[in-house]
Structures are given as structure tokens and as C-alpha cells.
Amino acid sequence: MERRPWQDIAHQVQSHRNRTLSQIQPPIPDVPSSLPGNVTGIPQALLSPREVEITTTFTEDLVFSLATGSLTSTEVTNAFLRRAGLAQKLTNCITEVLPERALARAKELDDFLSEHKRPRGPLHGLPISVKEHVGMKDLGLNAGFVAWAEEKADDDALILKILWQAGCVFYVRTAEPQSLMHLETSSNLYGVTVNPFDRLLTPGGSSGGEGSLIGLRGSCLGLGTDIGGSIRSPAANNGIFGFRPTTGRIPLLGLSAPQVGSGYIESVLGPLSTSLDGIKLFMRTVLAAKPWVTDPSLVPLPWRDEESHLGKNDYKRLRIAVLWSDAVVKPHPPVLRALKEVVTKLSKVRDVEIVDWKPYKHDFAWELIASLYYMDGGDQTTELIGSSGEPWRPLSRFIVSENPHVKHRTIAEIEDLKLQRDKYRYEYAQQWNSTATTMAQNGDLEDLVDVILCPASPGVAPPLDSSRYWGYTSQWNLLDYPALVFPVTTVDPALDVRDDEYSPTNDQDQFNHDLCKSSISSRAFVQPLISEDNGPEKYLGLPVSLQLVGRRYEDEKVVEALAYMKEKIGLPFS
Structure with a gap:
């Protein structure tokens, strides 16, 4: 059979991305035709004051406002959808947005809070961004390869099931490099993701889509993976927090990647966030779900934050x-x-x-x-x-x-x-x-x-x-x-x-x-x-x-x- 030109496949996936962006309402504002090197101030100039306020709020404060009903998940999700759409125009950091399913989920959570007078879970209503190769049921799973452009996930990755049960909203998927083995983010499917602080520099990788998106506050908490620095490089380059946990703590079931390492150097999944408390919230939430019960490869070790791990006899040193x-x-x-x-x-x-x-x-x-x-x-x-x-x-x-x-x-x-x-x-x-x-x-x-x-x-x-x-x-x-x-x-x-x-x-x-x-x-x-x-x-x-x-x-x-x-x-x- 004749092989399709890779350029046609790239055009197809980019057209899909553009269609999802067009579904965001109100429509994403146009950005200036001539952009400065540093584009971090542009979202504040183009979004409403309310959207800016929501998207620049730290993760832990958003969770509190959502749980108490002072903010609705629908309003917060809409704000992050629009800021994520702007981030795409400025840095080329996402593979698709999910407005329809995200807003349906947000409404479900708002209705639950209204009816039961309590949040659905510790992440109630919080929008979370997801690196593309973390499998999401019925959505693409290319891991940066043109050859895998039509691969789809049969089910949600275990980590997504845990976060879903904790009450979050998935609204955007983020870019990664060809082969997943760069400390940058460039592929022939989506092109080059750039740094919002200087568009001629890299945001890092391989979770560089997350890095640029969170650096522009198009997300406050996102999922990345790391086998050689792929969480920490984007965190460093974009001035955010990024954590590589010890292997065996956070589940990897449902991720797509070539057989790099084959278990000799294992990848880990971890959070990137605008705040340190966002990192802690992610770890505590995931491990409270006891993922080792489902995935026996994990260590049965809960998040131990009930006492100090520094010094002895309650003396912090x-x-x-x-x-x-x-x-x-x-x-x-x-x-x-x-x-x-x-x-x-x-x-x-x-x-x-x-x-x-x-x-x-x-x-x-x-x-x-x-x-x-x-x-x-x-x-x-x-x-x-x-x-x-x-x-x-x-x-x-x-x-x-x-x-x-x-x-x-x-x-x-x-x-x-x-x-x-x-x-x-x-x-x-x-x-x-x-x-x-x-x-x-x-x-x-x-x-x-x-x-x-x-x-x-x-x-x-x-x-x-x-x-x-x-x-x-x-x-x-x-x-x-x-x-x-x-x-x-x-x-x-x-x-x-x-x-x-x-x-x-x-x-x-x-x-x-x-x-x-x-x-x-x-x-x-x-x-x-x-x-x-x-x-x-x-x-x-x-x-x-x-x-x-x-x-x-x-x-x-x-x-x-x-x-x-x-x-x-x-x-x-x-």
C-alpha cells in the first residue's frame, strides 16, 4: 500500500486541534500579528479581569473556592479553556482542547455540590492539563510519532481514573517531542513549542507543552513524565514547580511510549504546578487512593505528611x-x-x-x-x-x-x-x-x-x-x-x-x-x-x-x- 506523506498526517492532526480550539466560547481573542519575545503579559491584556483573576489563583486556593462554592467549576473551566487557547496561539503548546466534555463534567460537579452540599473529592471542579501520551479513552495516543498518529487509547490511564474520582476536570492535552526523549518539545506532528518568556528559546521537554501552558497560567496543575528530566526541565525553564517522585509511587498504567529503558531506567509520572502546595495536593490525592491495590507493581506507601520528616523529637533541623x-x-x-x-x-x-x-x-x-x-x-x-x-x-x-x-x-x-x-x-x-x-x-x-x-x-x-x-x-x-x-x-x-x-x-x-x-x-x-x-x-x-x-x-x-x-x-x- 502507498504510504501517506507525513505532511498530510501532520496537517490532519493540526486541523483536528484547530477544530477543538474553535469550539471554545466566547472565541479565543486574536493575538497581535507581530509578537514580542516575551508573551507572558498578553493573556492579561486580552482576557477579562475575572478570567485573569481565576487563572492566576494558586491551585490550593482554587480548590478551596471550588469546594466552598464561591467559584463554580463551570466558570473556572471556561476561564482555563480560554487561557489555554491563547497559550496555544502564543507558544504552540497543546495538541487538543476538550471543551465539550470538560464543561459537561464541570456542570456535573456543580450540580453535585448544589445537591449534596459537599465537594465530590479533594480536587472538586479543578481543571487539570494532561501530557498527550497519558492515555485518555478514545483519544489519540501518538507519543510524538507520525507513525502513531491514528493510535487511540482503549481506556483512561489509571492515574486519570484516580484523579477523576477525586473530582477534577480534564480540559486540555499538551504537546511532547518526537520520541519523548528530548529536553525540548518539537515534533513533526505539531511543530516546535516555544518558551513564553522568550519565543526563540525552548520551554524544555519532554513535558514542554505542560511547561509553556503552566508558565502562561493556562493551567495551574498538570501531568508530566520524566525519564531524564522531562518534568524538571520544563519546570525550570518556565519558572514553575515540577516534581519527579521515586519510581513505584505513581501509576504508569495506560501511558504510551516506545520501549526506551525497558525497565532498566524507569520513567515516572509526576506533577507540574504554579505552587508547591499544588505539588503536595497531587501527591497526597493520588496516594490516598491506594493505587497499589490496582497496580501491584507499585509500593504500598501512602503520602506521609502527618509528621515532620526533618530532625527528631519535633525539633526541625x-x-x-x-x-x-x-x-x-x-x-x-x-x-x-x-x-x-x-x-x-x-x-x-x-x-x-x-x-x-x-x-x-x-x-x-x-x-x-x-x-x-x-x-x-x-x-x-x-x-x-x-x-x-x-x-x-x-x-x-x-x-x-x-x-x-x-x-x-x-x-x-x-x-x-x-x-x-x-x-x-x-x-x-x-x-x-x-x-x-x-x-x-x-x-x-x-x-x-x-x-x-x-x-x-x-x-x-x-x-x-x-x-x-x-x-x-x-x-x-x-x-x-x-x-x-x-x-x-x-x-x-x-x-x-x-x-x-x-x-x-x-x-x-x-x-x-x-x-x-x-x-x-x-x-x-x-x-x-x-x-x-x-x-x-x-x-x-x-x-x-x-x-x-x-x-x-x-x-x-x-x-x-x-x-x-x-x-x-x-x-x-x-
């Missing part, structure tokens, strides 16, 4: 280790400044102790995880891309065909890599254990470092097609440590001065150092609308984010530690 650099790629000036400002403020807090963290073989860690991603030599991804005739996106080629660690492995080689992975995890745990200051009589280590504070990436959001260093996020995937990204500050060219005398130590370091001074050229799907100069001024006002990391299954401690830091030093800084 926080020991933070600071990873200034992974000794592979030096962070850019804005990231180093953010680290210094946070550490300086924390060092003045009586109940906080700061120590330095020495990176342990992070270069080897990348070689190991890059090997474990594709045990089949990348054959399935290569076949999927080739079967439709679609071209390879630059970052798909980077992680598969240009990756020197992608090889066909024998069973013996696979087992050896697994042993190396487990040995490295053991060695890293021993390094963490070495941070204990005392040993209790029962043999327990005491006064261990609680969390590691570190960069979320080498710099702020980089130019399109240039996110080629994963080490600051993939490190924690390899170790399976929970990691939480949070906003700290914004770029200030007066303070974030490039070090032109720095001499990079390796090719990756050189590439990322050059990102501070290279010029931005136009890319496919993106019209250059602002200056191509890429000096310090180029990044003015971009979000600068950091990352907090904990040991396996200490997810609650990571969240509690950040809440404590926010309380004591006022994050994010204005």
Missing part, C-alpha cells in the same frame, strides 16, 4: 548539601548566583546547616544512563520514525544515532550494565552515609544530610535545538532519587556577567559555555521576532530555577524541606 557543579559542565552565571543567594540566606537560619556536596563520578553516571536508555540499539525508535517517512528531529538524532553509548547489547552485556547501575547506586548511597555526623547506639546513622541543593540545568532556558546536556537531571533518574524543581529568581544582566576567561574542561562543557555567547539563528516553525544578539541582555528576565534532591522514598522530606526553605527565606525572590 535541616541539613542541606550544596552541589555547586557536577564537575562535568559548569553552571552559567545566573544559576551560580541563584545558588549563592539561596545558600547565603539559608546560612543565616538558625536551624539550617549548609555543607558542600562533592559530585561522585557524574560523568560516568551519564555514560551509564545513556547506555541503559536503548538496549535495542534504538531500533524501535528508528523503525517508528522510518516507517512514516518523517524526518528526524535534531534532538532525536542526538540521543539515538549520535549517542555513542547506544548499541545493540547481548544478554550478558545487559546484565553487566544492570550490575554497574546497582553498584553505582550503592556507592552513591555510601557517599551520602558518609555525611552522618554521629552514630547512634543502635547503629543508626544520625545527622545525615537531608537533601541536596543543586542546579536543575547548566543554565536558563537555552536556544532551540541546543538542550544537549542532561546531567543535572538524569543523574537523579539513574539513582532513582526524588527531585523537586522550584523558581528562585530571574536573570539580571548587571549581576550575571559571563566569565570569558573560563576555560572549559571537555566538549560538553565547551558546548554549554558557548551557549552564553552564541548567536541564535531562526529555526523551523519559529519566526525570529526579536534581536538575535545572545549576550547577557538576551536572557533578561528569564526564570532561574534550582533543584532539591532526596534519597529514595524520601519524597515527603524533599517537599517538606522546600516548604521550610520557602518559609524561612521567602522563595522565590522578587
